Amino acid sequence: MLKDITLGQYFPMNSVVHRMDARYKIIITLLFLVMLFWGQHLTSLIAGFLFVILATVCSKIPPKMLMKSIKPIVPILIVTGCLNLFLLEGGETYFAWKFIKITEQGVQTSAFMLVRICLLIAGTSLLTYTTSPIVLTDAIESLLSPLKKLKMPVHELAMMMTIALRFIPTLIEETDKIMAAQKARGADMESGSLVQRAQALIPILIPLFVSAFRRAEELALAMECRCYHGGEGRTRLRELKSGLRDYVALGITLLMFAAVIVLNILLH
């Protein structure tokens, strides 16, 4: 059951987007996000939408997977949509009953908000679907490396992130196993009051923490045995390399970004 979590899950495929340099993918995603929230006009949303469609087609990720990534935030969408819809006032009033008032401004803003959030999730999901977590942290390290001059422990932070990401699936698997084992002994996690359910977590959390600590100790020892001593002088097995497709992708994104800025200026 825990295996169904898609957050940050890599979806291995052989596509142009998968082969792109992860650094460029991160930069493009950031530009895309800024563009989404900068764009004040409908056209910029359409541009963002087209961008997501283009990226999805190029990455060969089934659209179903994107839908799956949006599903968990549906409650947030509903709340945001309702708040904007009912609380904002301005323009023509479409509907009024007692204290509830739906106005032009409210409808517009809430629609904008919903589309923006969906595109945001879809865009960032595409990044994590097409980039394995390890490569992603490598790219982040590479992008942040100028900060080393300011004595920021960039390599250590990246290593911590890599380890954390590396162990998420392991710990999920472990949790699944422990849950199954306690269920086999009659542990009941699905019914009872809130207090009872919280108590039912103890037989799962304690073994999980114990195993996490054990793993951490073993990992530290294994790293020590292989003479790990931080980032200095370390080379990589997989070097990040940029090529034509990265420049093209960045070019397209920059063009779109420029177009959105121009539209903002022209239409205001």
Next chain:
Amino acid sequence: MPILEAKNLTYTYSIGSPFEKTAIDHIDLQIEQGEFVGIIGHTGSGKSTLMQMMNGLLKPTDGTVLLEGKDIWAKGADRRAVRFAVGLVFQYPEYQLFEETVYKDIAFGPKNMGLDEKEIDRRVRETAEAVGLSEELLEKPPYALSGGQKRRVAIAGVMAMEPKVLILDEPTAGLDPMGRTTILTQLAAYQKRTGCTVMLVSHSMEDVAKYVSKLLVLSHAKIVCFDTPSNVFARGAALEEMGLALPQITRVFHALRERGIDFPDEVYTVKYGAELLRKALAERGVGAC
């Protein structure tokens, strides 16, 4: 009526994703009351998946599991009761210990069954004895125990539910030869005394051959054979092709047969093998040893 029965059972992991994999592929299986079944198969042959379907932890993609003739996934069936009736000991069960004391951990299962204090106490002490844990260990925290002791605490925790069917997934994995023999001997004694049905998953023929009354061989999500050990080992070559090593003693006798000595082809315990050898030597007039 078989105590546990699988009909057309199938399980597929991650349907619709690139990781889709059928772990169990339309199998039929009948386990009779009181049998000691060994289940062998190499890694990834579907052993663990099959076990988890037997006590209702995994819902089959297709097919049914019948416990004493009743479908465990039928509408309104009590799955918790199924889990108490079919006790499952997972691989490396010692990682699931969580209570402050060994006693409390063994009592976790019986407590979930809603038994009274007295009955729980009886079961904890009885099972602790069955797996060879001494009285004074019961009040110790599980983390203070050795690996083999922890393993036995975990096994006792499932035994204490007094299930009708006890399933153990590789209970001897990672133990030294002494620990392996101890656990398997205790298990065989427990089975004999209580008369319950035991299913023992292993990838080591050596381990299971001595104790079980029937062997189930799985390969690539299907059942290859389900028969008495002697009949299974008689098909030695086929098993070795599947990457399953036969017990050493069986291999020795197969080699002797190939050299033209007339031995039966289903020798799988050292005791029986020694007997045969002695007889053969006596026939040839070589002094008995």
